[in-house]
Amino acid sequence: MTRNFPFSAIVGQTLLRRALLLAAVDPGIGGVLIQGPRGMAKSTVARGLADLLPGGRMVTLPLGTTEERLVGTLNLERVLKSGEVDFSPGLLHAAHEGVLYVDEVNLLPDNLVDLLLDVAASGVNRVERDGISHQHLARFVLIGTMNPDEGELRPQLLDRFGMGVRLENDLTPEERVEIVRRRLAFDGAPEAFLQSHAAAQTALGDRCRVARARLHEIPVHEAIHQGVAVRCHDANVEGVRADLVMLRAARANAAFEGNERICESDIEAVSELALAHRRQEAQPPASSPESPSRRPPPPQNEAVSTSGDMGPGVPRSVPDGAARDVADLLKKKVLVSD
Numbered sequence: 398m399t400r401n402f403p404f405s406a407i408v409g410q411t412l413l414r415r416a417l418l419l420a421a422v423d424p425g426i427g428g429v430l431i432q433g434p435r436g437m438a439k440s441t442v443a444r445g446l447a448d449l450l451p452g453g454r455m456v457t458l459p460l461g462t463t464e465e466r467l468v469g470t471l472n473l474e475r476v477l478k479s480g481e482v483d484f485s486p487g488l489l490h491a492a493h494e495g496v497l498y499v500d501e502v503n504l505l506p507d508n509l510v511d512l513l514l515d516v517a518a519s520g521v522n523r524v525e526r527d528g529i530s531h532q533h534l535a536r537f538v539l540i541g542t543m544n545p546d547e548g549e550l551r552p553q554l555l556d557r558f559g560m561g562v563r564l565e566n567d568l569t570p571e572e573r574v575e576i577v578r579r580r581l582a583f584d585g586a587p588e589a590f591l592q593s594h595a596a597a598q599t600a601l602g603d604r605c606r607v608a609r610a611r612l613h614e615i616p617v618h619e620a621i622h623q624g625v626a627v628r629c630h631d632a633n634v635e636g637v638r639a640d641l642v643m644l645r646a647a648r649a650n651a652a653f654e655g656n657e658r659i660c661e662s663d664i665e666a667v668s669e670l671a672l673a674h675r676r677q678e679a680q681p682p683a684s685s686p687e688s689p690s691r692r693p694p695p696p697q698n699e700a701v702s703t704s705g706d707m708g709p710g711v712p713r714s715v716p717d718g719a720a721r722d723v724a725d726l727l728k729k730k731v732l733v734s735d
Contacts, residue, residue, distance in 0.1 A: 400587045401455075404445030405597035406579055407438075409572045415650075416560045416670050417446045418601075420538045422608040422649040426559040426642060427518045428539030430502070430550075430674060433564025438576075439542045443498045446538065449602045452494030456537075458513075460504060462488070467509060471526045484531045489522045492537040502541035503550045510550075513539060514557040556635070559642045560667075561674030608652035615648050621659050628668055632676040643671040 407414060416429045431439050447455035458467070469487035488497070497517075502510060516522050517539040523532040541558065543550060555561075568576070583590040591598075621644070629639045644659075646667035651659045 400591060401444040401448055402441050402580070402583055403591060403594045403598045404442070404449055405601050406583075406590070406594045407442055407445060408576045408579065409568060410437075410442065410564065412670065413442060413562045413564065415666065416562050417442065417538070417540070418449075418605065418653060419646050419649040419667065419670075420540075420560065421446060421449055421605050422653055423612055423645055424536050424538050425518060425520060426645050426649065428514065428541060428558050428560070430555070430558035430561045431540065431542045431564065432545050432561070432674075433542075434544060434546070434566055437564045437566070439564070440498065440500065443496055443540045443542075446540075447496040448598065449605050450495050450538065451606075452492075452537075454492070454495035456488050456492040456495060456497050458488060458497060458499045458505075460501065462505075462509065464509060464512065467512065468522055468524050469531075471524060471529055471531060473527060473529060482529065482531050484524065484533075486533070487522075489516055489535040489537075490533055493533075493535050495537055497537045497539050499539070499541045501543055501547070503543040503548045507551060507554060510541075510554050511557075513541075514554070518557075518559075555674050556638060558674065560646060560670040562670065563673060604653065608649065612649060612652045615651050615656070616658060617644055617648060618658065621647070621664065624661070624664055628664070628672070632672045634672065634675040634677065639671050639675050643667055646671060 404414070413431060420426055420429050433439065444455050447453060465487065467487050468489055470485045472483035472485070497513070499505060499513065516535050517537065520534060520536040521532055522535040523530060579590075625640050625643045625647070629637075629643065632639070643664065647659050647663040650663040650666050654663070656663065
C-alpha cells in the first residue's frame with residue numbers, strides 16, 4: 398500500500414498550504430492553480446491533502462485523457478433496449494470527495510480545462526448524449542500545476558481557477574536542510590515517520606471536518622462585501638469572480654480558524670490567493686490633444702547657436718539651413734548698404 402507524505406509534516410510553503418486547506422474546507426471555491434519551477438514538491442503536497450478529505454483519495458489526470466474518460470460514458474444501445482440509463486463513470490466520479498490532480502494543466506486541451514473548472518465549481522458532473530443525460534455528485538479539490546516557462550494558460554482559464562499560488566525558489570538553507578531530513582526519514586522508515594506525525598495529522602483532519610460542517614453558519618456582513626470590492630477594484634480585475642472567490646475563501650478561513658464571523662484578518666489571509674493570478678496593471682488615461690499654445694519645443698538637435706560668424710540679427714534657435722540663409726541675406730544687405 399502506497400503511503401503519502403503527511404500534510405502536517407510539510408515544511409514552508411505557507412501560502413500554498415493555506416490555499417489547499419481552504420479548498421478542502423470549501424471545494425466550491427473552484428480549485429487551486431500552483432505555478433512554479435520543477436522540484437518544489439507540488440505533487441507531494443497534493444497527495445498529502447487527499448488524506449485530510451472524506452474520500453481520502455487522489456486521482457491524477459494524465460495528459461492525453463479524452464473527454465469520455467474524464468466525464469464518463471453513456472451506453473445508448475442499452476438505453477434503447479431496456480430503457481435504463483447505463484453509465485460508465487469516469488475520473489470525475491472517482492475523484493468525488495478527494496483530490497483531482499492535473500499536472501502541467503497548461504498543456505491540457507482548453508475544452509477539458511474548461512470542463513474541469515465547471516464541475517469543480519458546481520460539484521456536479523452532467524453527461525449528455527443524444528438527448529439522454531445522467532448526472533452525479535463530483536465534489537473534489539481541483540489542483541492544477543504548471544511551470545510558466547513551459548507555456549502559459551489562457552487568461553480566460555487562468556481567471557476561472559479559484560485561487561492561485563506562485564511558488565518561488567527562495568527556500569532558506571535551514572528550510573532546505575529540514576525538508577531533506579524529513580524526506581529521508583520518511584523514505585527510510587515510512588511507518589515510523591507517519592506514526593510520529595499521526596497526532597498532528599489527525600488534529601488537522603478534524604479541524605477541516607469541523608470547518609466544513611460550520612461553513613454556512615458564518616455570515617457575510619455588508620462591511621466585508623465593501624472591503625472585498627475595494628480590494629478587487631484596486632487590483633483592476635475583470636468581472637466579479639475575484640470578489641466571489643475572496644468572500645468564499647475568507648469564510649472558509651474564518652471557519653478553519655474557529656471564528657464566528659469574517660474578520661479583516663480573514664480577508665488579509667486570502668486576498669493574494671484570489672488576486673495574484675487576476676491582477677492587471679491599470680491603463681494610463683488617454684491624453685487629450687495638445688493645444689497649439691502647449692506644443693513641445695522643437696528637438697534640441699535641430700537648434701544651433703547664432704553667436705560668432707552668423708552675424709547680428711539671426712534668431713538664436715532656428716534650423717541649420719534657415720540660419721545660413723538668413724545670415725547670407727544679412728551679409729548681402731550689409732554689402733549693398735555700404
